[in-house]
Amino acid sequence: MLRYIVNRLLIVVPLLLALTVLLFVYVHAVPGDPIAGMLGPNGTPELIAQIRTDRGLDRPLLEQYWSWLSGLVAGDLGVSLISGQDITPIVIDRIPATLQLTFAGLFFVILIGFPAGYLAGKYKGGWLDRILSPAALIGLSMPSFWVGTLLILLFGVQLRWFPTGGYVAFEDNSWQSLRLTFMPALVLGITLSPFLARMVRASTAELTREPFVVQARTRGLLPGTISRRYLMRNAILPVVVIIGMQLGTLIGGQVIVEQLFNWPGVGRLLIEGAVRRDYLLVQSLIFVIAVIYIMINLLTEVVHAWLDPRVRL
Amino acid sequence: MSTVPRIARIGMPGLRVRDLPTGGVQAITFHAIVHHRRALLGALLTAIVLLIGVVGSFWTPYDPMTFDTGPAFTPPELAHPMGTDVYGRDILSRVMAGAQVSLLVSAGAVLGSLIFGTIIGLLAGYLGGFVDVVLTRIVDIMLAIPGLVLALGLVTLLRPSAFSVSVALIAVYTWQFARIVRSSVVAVRHRPYVEAAKGLGSSGLSIVFRDIFPTVLPVLIVQVATAFAWGILDEAAIGFLGLGVQPPSPSWGSLLIEGRQYLYDAPWLPVGAGAVVMVAVLGVNLLGDGLRDIVDPRSGGAHL
Numbered sequence: 001m002l003r004y005i006v007n008r009l010l011i012v013v014p015l016l017l018a019l020t021v022l023l024f025v026y027v028h029a030v031p032g033d034p035i036a037g038m039l040g041p042n043g044t045p046e047l048i049a050q051i052r053t054d055r056g057l058d059r060p061l062l063e064q065y066w067s068w069l070s071g072l073v074a075g076d077l078g079v080s081l082i083s084g085q086d087i088t089p090i091v092i093d094r095i096p097a098t099l100q101l102t103f104a105g106l107f108f109v110i111l112i113g114f115p116a117g118y119l120a121g122k123y124k125g126g127w128l129d130r131i132l133s134p135a136a137l138i139g140l141s142m143p144s145f146w147v148g149t150l151l152i153l154l155f156g157v158q159l160r161w162f163p164t165g166g167y168v169a170f171e172d173n174s175w176q177s178l179r180l181t182f183m184p185a186l187v188l189g190i191t192l193s194p195f196l197a198r199m200v201r202a203s204t205a206e207l208t209r210e211p212f213v214v215q216a217r218t219r220g221l222l223p224g225t226i227s228r229r230y231l232m233r234n235a236i237l238p239v240v241v242i243i244g245m246q247l248g249t250l251i252g253g254q255v256i257v258e259q260l261f262n263w264p265g266v267g268r269l270l271i272e273g274a275v276r277r278d279y280l281l282v283q284s285l286i287f288v289i290a291v292i293y294i295m296i297n298l299l300t301e302v303v304h305a306w307l308d309p310r311v312r313l
Numbered sequence: 314m315s316t317v318p319r320i321a322r323i324g325m326p327g328l329r330v331r332d333l334p335t336g337g338v339q340a341i342t343f344h345a346i347v348h349h350r351r352a353l354l355g356a357l358l359t360a361i362v363l364l365i366g367v368v369g370s371f372w373t374p375y376d377p378m379t380f381d382t383g384p385a386f387t388p389p390e391l392a393h394p395m396g397t398d399v400y401g402r403d404i405l406s407r408v409m410a411g412a413q414v415s416l417l418v419s420a421g422a423v424l425g426s427l428i429f430g431t432i433i434g435l436l437a438g439y440l441g442g443f444v445d446v447v448l449t450r451i452v453d454i455m456l457a458i459p460g461l462v463l464a465l466g467l468v469t470l471l472r473p474s475a476f477s478v479s480v481a482l483i484a485v486y487t488w489q490f491a492r493i494v495r496s497s498v499v500a501v502r503h504r505p506y507v508e509a510a511k512g513l514g515s516s517g518l519s520i521v522f523r524d525i526f527p528t529v530l531p532v533l534i535v536q537v538a539t540a541f542a543w544g545i546l547d548e549a550a551i552g553f554l555g556l557g558v559q560p561p562s563p564s565w566g567s568l569l570i571e572g573r574q575y576l577y578d579a580p581w582l583p584v585g586a587g588a589v590v591m592v593a594v595l596g597v598n599l600l601g602d603g604l605r606d607i608v609d610p611r612s613g614g615a616h617l
Contacts, residue, residue: 018454026463026484027470137602141595143546145553145569146587153580252461256550260573270462271554274469282466290458 004305008298019290020072024065027283035081055081055280068283077284082276087284091266095292097167098265101188101258102296104181105250106243108189113196118235120197121204122227132197139194144253148187148260155183165262184261188253192246199242204235237308244300251293266292341534345607352603358596366416369409377402377410377563386579396581398571404582408589411563415590418475418557418564419544422482423537429483430490431526431533437491438498439521449495455488461547468556475564478548478557485547486540493536497529531608538601542594549590565590 035048035057052058056067071078077087120132156164162183163176170177207213208231216226255267262268266289273281346352375382380400387397395404437448455463464481471477501507502525510524545565551557552566553573560567565586572583 015454015457018450019457022451022454023458026467137598138591138595141542141598142591143549143553143587143594145550145573146583146591149573149576149580149583149587152576153584157577157580248456248459249461251459252550255461255465256553259554267462270465271556274465274554274556277469279466279470282469286458286462286466289462293459294457 001306005302008301012294012298015294016291020069020287021065023283023287024068027279028061051081054084055079072284072287077288078280080273081278081280087281090269091285091288094264094266094269096169097263098254098258098267098292100170100177100181101184101254101263101265102250102292104185105188105192105254105257108185109193109196109243109246109250110239111193112189113193114200114236114239116193117197117200118204118232121201121206121235122208122231124201124205124208129201133201136194136197136201139190140198142191144187144191144256145260147190148184148257151183151187152260165260167262167264180261184257184263187257187260188250191253192250195246195249196239196242199238200235203238204231207231207234237304240300240304240307244297244304247293247297247300251289340607341604346603349603349607351599352607355596355599355601355603358592359600362412362593362596363416365409366412369411370413373403373406373409375403375406377406378561382406386575388579389581389585395585396579398575398579398582404568404585407563407568408565408586411565411568411586412589412593414475414558414562414564415545415548415566416593418479418482418548419541421476421479422486422544422547423540425479425483426486426490426540427533427537429487431494431529433487433491434494434529435498435521435525438495438502439517439525441499441502445495448491452488452491452495455485456492460485460543461550464547464551465554465556468551473556473559475558478551478566481551482544482547486543489540490533490536493532494529497532498525501525501528535601535605535608538597538604542597542601545590545594545597549587 035051049058056064059067068078075088077091079086080090116132116136120129120136123129152164155162163180164183166180168177168180213226213230216230221229251267254265255270257263258265258267259271266285270282270285270289273279273285346356380402382393382397382401382403384397384401387393387401389396393403393405395408397403398407433448433452437445437452464478464485467481467484468477471480507520507524510520515523548557548564549566549569552564553569555570557566558564560571568586569583569590572579572586576583
C-alpha cells in the first residue's frame with residue numbers, strides 16, 4: 001500500500017513540472033500587452049515600463065520562468081501584477097474555505113448521486129428509473145449559477161431559512177458555518193450528482209446480471225441480503241473513480257458558486273484576479289488549483305486502491 | 314443495413330433475440346432520429362433554439378438595446394413575456410438577440426477544437442512513437458487543469474469579448490477531442506484493411522482520411538454534441554462571472570450578470586435567462602444521447 005502511494009506521488013512530480021511549462025507558455029503566448037490592457041487609459045508608456053521592471057517582466061523569458069519555478073518549489077507563488085503583494089499568504093488564507101466547500105460539495109454529490117443511481121440501476125426500467133433518468137439528464141443541463149439563484153430565491157429570500165451568502169470559519173462559529181455551507185454545497189451536489197448517478201446506474205444494472213448475483217438469487221437468498229452483500233458493495237467501488245473524474249468539473253463549478261455566494265475561496269480570488277487582468281496572480285492560482293485537483297485525485301486513487309486491492313498491482 | 318450476429322445476443326437471458334443495427338455514421342438517418350424518442354425531442358429542442366437564434370438576429374419584439382420599452386422591472390406579462398430589466402428593456406428581445414451570440418461562441422469553440430483536436434489525435438494515433446508519447450503527455454497535462462479554470466485564465470489575457478471566449482474554449486476543449494480521436498485511431502491502426510491500404514501503396518494522408526477517419530466519425534459526432542452543450546454552459550458561466558461578452562451587448566452570459574445585480578428586484582431576469590440556457594443545453598444533451606444510442610446501439614438503453 002505504501003509503495004503504491006509513493007509510486008503515485010512520483011508520477012505527480014514530472015506532471016507538475018510540465019504543467020508549469022505549459023502554463024507559462026500559455027500565458028506568454030497570448031498576443032497584446034496585458035499591462036496596457038490592465039491599466040487602460042491611465043497607462044502612460046513610462047508607467048507601463050516601470051511596472052514591467054518592478055515585476056521583472058522585462059527580463060528574458062527563460063529567466064522569468066526559472067524564477068517563477070524556483071519560487072514555486074520553495075512555496076513562493078510570486079507577486080501580484082497589480083498590487084505587488086506576495087500571493088502566497090493570500091492564497092493560504094483562502095484554502096480552508098475552499099476545501100470546506102469542496103468536501104461539503106462532494107458529500108452532497110454522493111448523498112444525492114449514489115442512492116439515485118443505485119436505485120435506478122437496480123430497478124432499471126421501473127417507475128423509479130423512469131423518473132430518475134430524465135431527472136438526471138435535466139440536472140446535467142442546469143447551469144450551476146441558475147440552480148444557485150433559484151436556491152437563494154427560495155431558501156434565502158422566500159423562506160429565510162438560510163443566509164444568502166458569506167463565510168464564517170468553522171472554528172469560530174460551527175453552526176453558522178454549516179448553515180452558510182449548506183446552500184453552495186447543495187448547488188454543487190445538485191449540478192454534479194447526475195453524472196455520478198448515471199454512471200452508478202449503468203454499473204448497478206450490469207451487476208444485477210452478473211453470474212454471482214444470479215447465483216445468489218437461485219440459492220434463495222433474500223433480496224435484501226443480495227442487495228446488501230453483493231450489489232451495494234460492488235456498486236460503491238466505481239463511485240470513487242467517478243468522483244476523481246468529476247473533480248475538475250466540481251472545481252470549475254466551485255469557482256462560480258463561490259462567486260455567487262460570496263464565498264472567500266481560491267475560486268473567488270481567481271475571479272478577482274481575472275476581472276482586474278492580473279495575469280501573474282491568475283497564472284499562479286491556476287497552478288494552485290491544479291495542484292489541489294491533482295492531490296484530491298490522488299487521494300481518490302489511494303482510497304480506491306484501499307477499497308479494491310486489485311488496483312494496487 | 315448489416316446486423317450483429319444473433320449468437321452474440323444469446324448470452325442475455327430474458328431478452329427477445331432481435332437483430333441489432335450495427336450503428337456507425339450510416340445509422341444516423343432521418344428515420345432513426347424520428348423513431349428514437351430522446352433523439353427526436355433533442356433534435357426538436359435544438360431546432361427551436363437555433364431558430365430563435367436565427368430569428369433573433371434580424372427580428373425581436375422590441376429593440377434589445379432600447380430603454381423604456383415599458384416600465385422598469387415589469388414582471389412577466391403579455392406585452393413583455395419575460396418582463397423588463399432595470400432600464401425597461403424587453404428581456405425576451407434580449408434573450409433572442411443574445412441567443413445568436415451564445416450559439417455562435419459555442420459553435421466556434423466546437424468547430425475550432427474539432428479541427429485542432431482531430432489533427433492532434435490523428436497525428437498522435439497514426440504516427441505513434443515519439444510524437445505519440447509527447448502529444449499524449451501534453452493532452453494528459455492539459456486535461457489535468459479544470460477546464461473552466463483554464464478558460465477563465467485565458468479570457469483574462471485576452472480582451473473580454475465573444476471572440477475571446479471562443480478562443481479560450483477552443484484551447485480547453487481541443488484536448489478532449491484529441492484524446493478521443495487518438496484512442497479510436499489506435500484501435501484501428503493495425504486493422505487488416507489499413508495494412509492492406511498501406512500495402513497497396515496509399516499515401517499516409519490518404520490512409521488517414523479515407524481509411525481511418527471514417528471510423529472515428531461516429532464518436533466525433535457524439536462528442537460534437539456534448540461539447541456544444543458545454544460551450545453554451547461555459548459561455549453563460551464566463552459571462553455570469555463578468556469575463557465574457559460585456560453588457561450592454563446581449564448574450565446569455567451577459568444577461569445573467571445583469572440578472573445577478575438585480576436578483577432581489579427582478580428575480581424573473583436571472584430565472585428566465587437561466588431557464589433558456591437550460592432548455593438549450595438539455596436539447597443538445599438529449600440529441601447527443603440519442604445519437605450515441607444510434608451510432609452505438611449497445612451503449613445505451615436509458616429511459617425517457
